[in-house]
Amino acid sequence: MGSFSFRSITLMLLITILVWSSNMESCNARRGKHWRQSRGVYSSLSKKKPKNHGSSYHHNHHGTKSKPKAPPPPPAPKPKEDGSSPPKKGYSNHPASAQFNVLDFGAKGDGTTDDTKSFEAAWEAACKVEASTVIIPSEFTFLVGPISFSGPYCKPNIVFQLDGTIIAPTNFKAWGSGLFQWLLFTKLVGITVQGKGIIDGRGSIWWQDSTLDDPVDNEEKLIVPLNKTLREIPKSPISSSLGGKMPSIKPTALRFYGSFNVTVTGITIQNSPQCHLKFDNCIGVAVFSMSVSSPGDSPNTDGIHLQNSRDVLIHATNLACGDDCVSIQTGCTNIYIHNVNCGPGHGISIGGLGKDNTKACVSNVTVKDINMHNTMNGVRIKTWQGGSGSVQGVLFSNIQVSEVQLPIVIDQFYCDKMKCKNQTTAVALSGITYEKIRGTYTVKPVHFACSDSLPCMDVTLNGINLKPVQERYHMYDPFCWQTFGELYSPTVPPVNCLKVGKPSNNRIQADRDAC
Numbered sequence: 001m002g003s004f005s006f007r008s009i010t011l012m013l014l015i016t017i018l019v020w021s022s023n024m025e026s027c028n029a030r031r032g033k034h035w036r037q038s039r040g041v042y043s044s045l046s047k048k049k050p051k052n053h054g055s056s057y058h059h060n061h062h063g064t065k066s067k068p069k070a071p072p073p074p075p076a077p078k079p080k081e082d083g084s085s086p087p088k089k090g091y092s093n094h095p096a097s098a099q100f101n102v103l104d105f106g107a108k109g110d111g112t113t114d115d116t117k118s119f120e121a122a123w124e125a126a127c128k129v130e131a132s133t134v135i136i137p138s139e140f141t142f143l144v145g146p147i148s149f150s151g152p153y154c155k156p157n158i159v160f161q162l163d164g165t166i167i168a169p170t171n172f173k174a175w176g177s178g179l180f181q182w183l184l185f186t187k188l189v190g191i192t193v194q195g196k197g198i199i200d201g202r203g204s205i206w207w208q209d210s211t212l213d214d215p216v217d218n219e220e221k222l223i224v225p226l227n228k229t230l231r232e233i234p235k236s237p238i239s240s241s242l243g244g245k246m247p248s249i250k251p252t253a254l255r256f257y258g259s260f261n262v263t264v265t266g267i268t269i270q271n272s273p274q275c276h277l278k279f280d281n282c283i284g285v286a287v288f289s290m291s292v293s294s295p296g297d298s299p300n301t302d303g304i305h306l307q308n309s310r311d312v313l314i315h316a317t318n319l320a321c322g323d324d325c326v327s328i329q330t331g332c333t334n335i336y337i338h339n340v341n342c343g344p345g346h347g348i349s350i351g352g353l354g355k356d357n358t359k360a361c362v363s364n365v366t367v368k369d370i371n372m373h374n375t376m377n378g379v380r381i382k383t384w385q386g387g388s389g390s391v392q393g394v395l396f397s398n399i400q401v402s403e404v405q406l407p408i409v410i411d412q413f414y415c416d417k418m419k420c421k422n423q424t425t426a427v428a429l430s431g432i433t434y435e436k437i438r439g440t441y442t443v444k445p446v447h448f449a450c451s452d453s454l455p456c457m458d459v460t461l462n463g464i465n466l467k468p469v470q471e472r473y474h475m476y477d478p479f480c481w482q483t484f485g486e487l488y489s490p491t492v493p494p495v496n497c498l499k500v501g502k503p504s505n506n507r508i509q510a511d512r513d514a515c
Contacts, residue, residue, distance in 0.1 A: 098126070099135055107142055111167065127155065127158070129155055133160075158192070160192065181253075184255050217346055217416065223473055226474060252274055254276065256285075262282050281331075285311065292318070308330065314326065316340075326349070333364050333365075344374050346380075347375045354386060357423075381411070389514075396432075401438070407439070437463070441468060441469070443475060443476065445478055480495070485500070
């Protein structure tokens, strides 16, 4: 009996301990589950915590194989009601696709209302927005006076989307005493002018009179008609649409100054009073798939003018004008021009350089894969007497000429006046290569006129094949003066006047004259 009582007591104690232990484990299990869920939500919000931070604990708990459902992710924040409202002015958090249509700023686009103020307002708004777009819509004609789209505080990568037509005023009052440009983009980074639109300078009103002060191309003196008469342009006053006289200073249609990463593509520039497209002090220029169009007798209407600019690419472009298709002036380096159609016009020229005893520096210029038709010159280098500096590292390659008066020209006695003073100093020319220049000429195939005191050096000819076409001009044989270099292959016609080697009495430039 005693032993039974002892066993009974012991059994009851064991049962009590087991029940108590079971209750404690159940409590701990509930606490653990609650902790895991809290940690799971936290880990989904924290990038620093691994996503399975709490699941490993549950996988071992109770030895069960079933996994609990993952906690739902936190709800995404709802967009703000005012998300479509424009950001504050001056902030840089504008959408990249911000567009500013000139019609929304009051432009009429009827070709008679002055839309200059509307263009200024649209630009002012776009200027504050990085990668914004100013839209000039198609099927509208906008009369715009002289205007400056200027930085330097504009945001970068602005696009000027030109699909309509912009015309210049013919009222003399719009030009004051004279301006050097009509549409000016200045001190910008990543500016693009693109589209299918037209910039029309309506220049005929400026061309009516070619005054004695206007420059004339020096090579005209080499072109003598068979009847020995020169075409005279009748003189008449330059009058505007309102009867007043236009200023003597003629504007460039589209000019870029002091800008980086400039692109011009797709558009047409026509009938500029003077130069059509100009780049001054620019770095990183791309011009392609665009056109310049003005009559062959429109005075001083260069197609593209480069000055103090570097890293320039011009290609897939049609240039028809009354002066140089491309003019490369002082301060230019790393210029690459290819796949360009030129004509009418005066060809592709480096210079004139060294005017008024100035120093000029041009280097690393490549002109290749060019078609020229009915131009005065083909590829040309022209410098003034009295200048200093140098032109070096120039390649003219694969130039196809058709009825070009003077396909290959170096003229170090350039003068765009009736008479110029003879001087001994000159811009030094060296490292000039002509290769694969073929086609027809109407006056003279090669004209090399180099300085007496500073002859041209390292002029090389290779694959030259030029045949005469008798038109209405006297024709001449190739001409060379103080030109030294080498013939890499026979030329047609023979250029026997080129001197092989280097000049024995070549004057060395002073350090102050070197580039």
